[in-house]
Amino acid sequence: MIQVNQLSKxxxxxxxxxxxxxxxxxxxSFGLVGNNGAGKTTFFSLLLDLIQPSxxxxxxNNIQVNTNENWKSFTGSFLDESFLIGYLTPEEYFYFIGDLxxxxxxxxxxxxxxxxxxxxxxxxxxxxxxxxxSKGNQKKVGIIATLIGNPEVVILDEPxxxxxxxxxxxxxxxIKDLADNPDVTVLVSSHDLQHTVEVCxxxxxxxxxxxxxxxxxxxxxxxxxESFFAV
Amino acid sequence: MIKKFIYLEWKAFTRSASFxxxxxxxxxxxxxxxxxxxxxxxxGVGAFYLLKKMNLEPLxxxxxxxxYYFLFDLVIRLLMQAIPVLNIKPLLVLxxxxxxxxxxxxxxxxxxFFNWVHALFFVPFxxxxxxxxxxxxxxxxxxxxxxxxxxxxxxxxxxLTNIDKLFVVFVGIAIGLGAAQYYKLxxxxxxxxxxxxGLYAQKGLFLIPVLALIGLxxxxxxxxxxxLFLDAGLSKKEDIATTENLVWLNQFGTLGTxxxxxxxxxxxxxxxxxxLIMSFFFLFYGLxxxxxxxxxxxxxxxxxxxxxxxxxxxFGQFVPSWDSSYYQLMMTQNIPYRGYITSKWWLxxxxxxxxxxxxxxxxxxxxxxxxxxxxxxxxxxxxxxHLVLLGGAFTKTPIDLSNASGAFGDKKAFSASxxxxxxxxLLLPLGLYGLGLYLGDKTLGLLLVAGAGVLGFVFRNxxxxxxxxxxxxxxxxxxxxxxxxx
Numbered sequence: 001m002i003q004v005n006q007l008s009k010x011x012x013x014x015x016x017x018x019x020x021x022x023x024x025x026x027x028x029s030f031g032l033v034g035n036n037g038a039g040k041t042t043f044f045s046l047l048l049d050l051i052q053p054s055x056x057x058x059x060x061n062n063i064q065v066n067t068n069e070n071w072k073s074f075t076g077s078f079l080d081e082s083f084l085i086g087y088l089t090p091e092e093y094f095y096f097i098g099d100l101x102x103x104x105x106x107x108x109x110x111x112x113x114x115x116x117x118x119x120x121x122x123x124x125x126x127x128x129x130x131x132x133x134s135k136g137n138q139k140k141v142g143i144i145a146t147l148i149g150n151p152e153v154v155i156l157d158e159p160x161x162x163x164x165x166x167x168x169x170x171x172x173x174x175i176k177d178l179a180d181n182p183d184v185t186v187l188v189s190s191h192d193l194q195h196t197v198e199v200c201x202x203x204x205x206x207x208x209x210x211x212x213x214x215x216x217x218x219x220x221x222x223x224x225x226e227s228f229f230a231v
Numbered sequence: 232m233i234k235k236f237i238y239l240e241w242k243a244f245t246r247s248a249s250f251x252x253x254x255x256x257x258x259x260x261x262x263x264x265x266x267x268x269x270x271x272x273x274x275g276v277g278a279f280y281l282l283k284k285m286n287l288e289p290l291x292x293x294x295x296x297x298x299y300y301f302l303f304d305l306v307i308r309l310l311m312q313a314i315p316v317l318n319i320k321p322l323l324v325l326x327x328x329x330x331x332x333x334x335x336x337x338x339x340x341x342x343x344f345f346n347w348v349h350a351l352f353f354v355p356f357x358x359x360x361x362x363x364x365x366x367x368x369x370x371x372x373x374x375x376x377x378x379x380x381x382x383x384x385x386x387x388x389x390x391l392t393n394i395d396k397l398f399v400v401f402v403g404i405a406i407g408l409g410a411a412q413y414y415k416l417x418x419x420x421x422x423x424x425x426x427x428x429g430l431y432a433q434k435g436l437f438l439i440p441v442l443a444l445i446g447l448x449x450x451x452x453x454x455x456x457x458x459l460f461l462d463a464g465l466s467k468k469e470d471i472a473t474t475e476n477l478v479w480l481n482q483f484g485t486l487g488t489x490x491x492x493x494x495x496x497x498x499x500x501x502x503x504x505x506x507l508i509m510s511f512f513f514l515f516y517g518l519x520x521x522x523x524x525x526x527x528x529x530x531x532x533x534x535x536x537x538x539x540x541x542x543x544x545x546f547g548q549f550v551p552s553w554d555s556s557y558y559q560l561m562m563t564q565n566i567p568y569r570g571y572i573t574s575k576w577w578l579x580x581x582x583x584x585x586x587x588x589x590x591x592x593x594x595x596x597x598x599x600x601x602x603x604x605x606x607x608x609x610x611x612x613x614x615x616x617h618l619v620l621l622g623g624a625f626t627k628t629p630i631d632l633s634n635a636s637g638a639f640g641d642k643k644a645f646s647a648s649x650x651x652x653x654x655x656x657l658l659l660p661l662g663l664y665g666l667g668l669y670l671g672d673k674t675l676g677l678l679l680v681a682g683a684g685v686l687g688f689v690f691r692n693x694x695x696x697x698x699x700x701x702x703x704x705x706x707x708x709x710x711x712x713x714x715x716x717x
Contacts, residue, residue, distance in 0.1 A: 048562075048563045049562070049563075050559055050562060050563070050707075050710055051707060051710070051711070052707050072563060072564060072565040072566070073565045075563070077563050079559065080559075082556060082557055082558070082559045082560065082714075083557065083559060083560040083563075084557060084560070085492070085556075085557045085560070086556060086557070086632065087495060087496060087499040087500050087632065088492075088495060089472045089473075089474045091474050092474055092475070092476075092495070095476070096488065096491075096492060097564065099485070099488040100485075100488065100564045100565055100566055101564075101565055126472075127471050127472045127473070128472050129470060129472045129499065132470070132472075
């Protein structure tokens with residue numbers, strides 16, 4: 001589904017990301033782990049054509065993302081709060097995204113009903129604008145908004161950060177459900193090795209912009225990763 | 232301790248996003264500052280001789296209208312002057328004493344543009360008065376009192392700023408008093424003029440405003456000190472949200488989706504609301520030109536364009552910066568650029584149309600004057616709306632929606648650069664109109680300007696394609712610029 005070729009990103013001569021070749025097949029749930037500055041967000045930003053690659057390119061479903069915009073119709077993503085529109089209520093935000101993805105109000109309502117438990121009664125009908133929600137609740141909105149319109153690719157940057165323990169376990173279930181769907185490719189980045197191992201079939205570890213590990217998840221994966229990151 | 236504060240302020244100033252703007256802009260801004268300073272100083276010096284020539288006693292006349300001066304000053308402050316509370320949060324847990332923090336943040340407002348700009352008028356005016364033989368001590372007392380009143384406004388603004396819509400009340404009072412005076416129903420100046428005159432003539436009267444200022448400062452200080460808690464004065468005010476569906480816009484498809492969003496954007500953010508009010512004031516800009524024989528006839532078209540173009544200039548100028556805080560979202564959604572630009576264009580067109588209808592009160596000056604405004608509107612829709620959107624691709628200043636400052640901002644000089652960008656949009660119609668006047672008469676001039684507008688409208692699609700291409704080219708640098716918030 002996603003194919004990375006000779007991709008690199010340099011800022012003032014410093015290479016922050018350098019991936020020669022990476023292929024993520026359709027339906028895989030892909031976890032990206034690494035320390036701060038490893039290049040996780042840079043990779044996702046390149047994948048979403050938010051920054052320009054210094055060399056190479058990424059294709060998403062055979063569409064080269066920096067030359068053709070058609071990938072947008074089947075890709076849902078949430079990187080940070082700048083993906084939220086602060087002056088809208090959560091409902092308005094969902095309908096707005098829904099309009100852009102050609103979903104009617106009933107479709108959105110159905111999706112929201114499905115995730116009522118995840119919202120924990122703190123999101124809908126609360127008479128609050130998104131800008132006044134807590135970080136964790138903003139994140140819940142952003143994550144569910146990526147699912148609008150049944151995207152084939154879902155990209156979540158640090159989805160577990162800022163969430164309370166209950167919500168984390170609910171989120172893991174949502175991601176696992178997505179991962180079980182053979183038509184959906186999920187990409188998740190995280191600092192938290194355990195969460196990532198739990199929800200992903202495959203884990204790639206980045207360090208200073210380079211791929212240092214690429215493993216199919218098994219029982220030993222967590223231990224292997226922990227010993228790798230332990231100093 | 233104070234040294235540390237000044238160090239922080241200096242860093243904040245030199246590292247603010249707009250300070251780092253390009254050199255050409257800085258130089259232009261510098262010129263603009265000098266120009267307006269000279270204008271104020273000139274007014275200060277000239278006021279005396281102008282009033283003298285009109286056979287009015289200068290000081291007495293100025294004193295008579297000071298009440299309006301201060302009322303309007305307060306309104307403008309309530310609209311535009313920001314209060315410096317927001318960035319003291321990180322200082323609270325450090326070893327600063329609370330009184331120091333409060334004194335410093337209040338002291339900071341003293342240096343604000345909104346205070347010293349008055350000095351540019353009053354100081355030269357006072358100097359001329361002294362040179363013309365007025366009592367030196369009296370004038371000094373008067374000046375001291377005037378400055379006390381200016382600073383009283385400064386602190387009043389700080390206290391009142393939390394009350395929404397208060398400026399409407401003050402605008403109402405000012406307009407009401409003005410109208411009452413104009414129609415000779417009630418003249419407030421009869422009561423206030425003796426007081427202001429007394430500041431000069433009567434020894435000791437100046438102590439009243441000075442003492443009032445000291446008292447007000449004490450009060451403000453206490454008010455702030457008592458509210459220096461995260462859940463009191465430093466808390467963010469949360470609005471009670473209402474979900475609006477604006478279903479009637481659904482019939483316009485993608486265009487409707489964006490329009491819905493833009494309407495909410497304008498209604499729910501302080502910054503954009505201020506902009507809307509400012510664009511309303513543009514309606515009255517023509518009053519300076521029409522019915523004023525001192526202005527050259529060619530300037531009429533200038534006014535015509537401004538009257539209907541208020542929204543276009545103050546809102547349109549900053550497309551797409553209004554969406555800066557969630558620009559990354561827009562760039563990853565399935566959004567046709569065309570639809571995005573078209574919806575902004577429609578918003579501008581609708582606002583221009585409404586302004587033109589509202590401006591129909593200019594019919595009092597005759598249908599020719601109103602025709603000028605209509606022609607200005609045609610030009611705005613046909614040409615300027617496109618120019619504004621095209622210019623938007625290069626305006627990469629992120630807008631903090633929740634913040635009302637910056638409209639004239641202390642550090643940001645936001646509107647000044649905006650005004651610079653408007654100049655080219657005025658020169659072309661001015662030239663066309665002037666050409667018409669030179670070759671024929673007013674009608675030919677208006678025809679030329681309107682013709683340009685219609686031509687622009689006809690080639691709308693081509694122009695949109697160019698704009699779309701520009702936005703795509705600028706995409707990455709725009710995203711990275713919007714990420715740098717201060």
